[in-house]
Amino acid sequence: MTKxxxxxxxxxxxxxxxxxxxxxxxxxxxxxxxxxxxxxxxNNDISDELLSELFVKLVxxxxxxxxxxFESWLFKIxxxxxxxxxRSKQRRKKLLETQKTELESEKIEPKKSGGELTDKLQIxxxxxxxxxxxxxxxxxxxxxxxxxxxxxxSEPIGTTLAKTHRALxxxxxLV
Amino acid sequence: MKDQxxxxxxFGKFFDDEQAARYVEDIQKAEQIFREYPAPxxxxxxxxxxxxxxxxxxxxxxxxHFRRIFxxxxxxxxxxxxxxxxxxxxxxxxxxxxxxxxxxxLIPTAIWETDDITTTDEDLAVFxxxxxxxxxxxxxxxxxxxxxxxxxxxxxxxVELIEINSDFWKG
Numbered sequence: 167m168t169k170x171x172x173x174x175x176x177x178x179x180x181x182x183x184x185x186x187x188x189x190x191x192x193x194x195x196x197x198x199x200x201x202x203x204x205x206x207x208x209n210n211d212i213s214d215e216l217l218s219e220l221f222v223k224l225v226x227x228x229x230x231x232x233x234x235x236f237e238s239w240l241f242k243i244x245x246x247x248x249x250x251x252x253r254s255k256q257r258r259k260k261l262l263e264t265q266k267t268e269l270e271s272e273k274i275e276p277k278k279s280g281g282e283l284t285d286k287l288q289i290x291x292x293x294x295x296x297x298x299x300x301x302x303x304x305x306x307x308x309x310x311x312x313x314x315x316x317x318x319x320s321e322p323i324g325t326t327l328a329k330t331h332r333a334l335x336x337x338x339x340l341v
Numbered sequence: 342m343k344d345q346x347x348x349x350x351x352f353g354k355f356f357d358d359e360q361a362a363r364y365v366e367d368i369q370k371a372e373q374i375f376r377e378y379p380a381p382x383x384x385x386x387x388x389x390x391x392x393x394x395x396x397x398x399x400x401x402x403x404x405x406h407f408r409r410i411f412x413x414x415x416x417x418x419x420x421x422x423x424x425x426x427x428x429x430x431x432x433x434x435x436x437x438x439x440x441x442x443x444x445x446x447l448i449p450t451a452i453w454e455t456d457d458i459t460t461t462d463e464d465l466a467v468f469x470x471x472x473x474x475x476x477x478x479x480x481x482x483x484x485x486x487x488x489x490x491x492x493x494x495x496x497x498x499x500v501e502l503i504e505i506n507s508d509f510w511k512g
Binding site for chain 2: 183185188189191192193197198200201204205210213214217225226234237285286288301302305306307310311313323324327328330331334335337338341
């Protein structure tokens with residue numbers, strides 16, 4: 167109750183343009199959002215970019231938040247940003263395909279980034295299809311309930327449950 | 342929120358008890374893997390940069406907001422001035438008021454109703470009378486009614502006529 171009250175106060179402050187409240191939002195959500203982007207892209211630099219973009223978007227769009235689950239709203243923006251990134255990557259890939267670049271491997275296979283080896287989980291996540299991977303990331307990093315995830319993805323909750331179960335079971339077997 | 346939902350109950354709506362229990366266990370174990378392999382944390386420098394960027398955006402947003410208010414006020418003022426100017430123009434072009442009609446009625450109606458402007462101007466009337474008188478005299482002289490100072494009288498009359506004529510044109 168206290169947490170939700172505080173969050174409501176912080177969001178109100180954000181709507182009023184209070185930089186301190188935005189700072190608090192960044193402190194609360196940066197870790198989870200970064201994890202979400204990192205697990206989807208497997209790349210630190212891209213995750214940095216996407217995280218920055220997310221909070222810039224937050225400033226621009228905070229007026230459109232009309233209550234309800236803030237996490238759901240925030241991760242919807244995060245998901246859109248990730249999809250925009252995928253689309254722009256696809257466009258770049260098409261352009262570079264003629265030059266026989268290896269962008270394809272960057273998309274699926276995790277690789278070294280920021281001087282550190284990607285972990286075993288990241289390698290296995292790279293073997294899942296994008297949709298499934300995103301579903302699992304939403305479940306784990308957004309902390310949303312299955313009902314909220316289903317609403318966000320505009321699909322029946324039964325479908326979300328079945329997909330998540332299948333994906334997590336597969337991931338467990340792989341790891 | 343995730344921690345408030347009862348997975349067993351949720352899966353129980355779609356699967357039988359045994360299946361639901363197994364599914365919930367699968368999900369919990371898979372989620373355990375994520376806890377064992379935490380994703381890297383964002384760099385402190387990145388967070389500081391994000392906060393700085395947000396502060397900058399907020400300032401720009403505020404400036405933009407004030408600028409918009411200013412433009413709105415200026416726009417509204419311009420609209421009011423424009424409407425006032427148009428209204429003033431329309432007011433000026435409106436049909437004459439009673440007062441203007443009264444002013445117009447001070448001009449004698451006769452001046453508009455006759456071609457003989459001497460009826461409205463005293464000076465003209467005097468000139469006209471003098472000219473008529475001289476003409477009569479000239480006619481009388483020519484017909485031989487006045488023979489005493491015949492020629493000189495005729496010249497005097499003609500001079501007088503020319504003077505009157507020139508006085509008339511001088512106003």
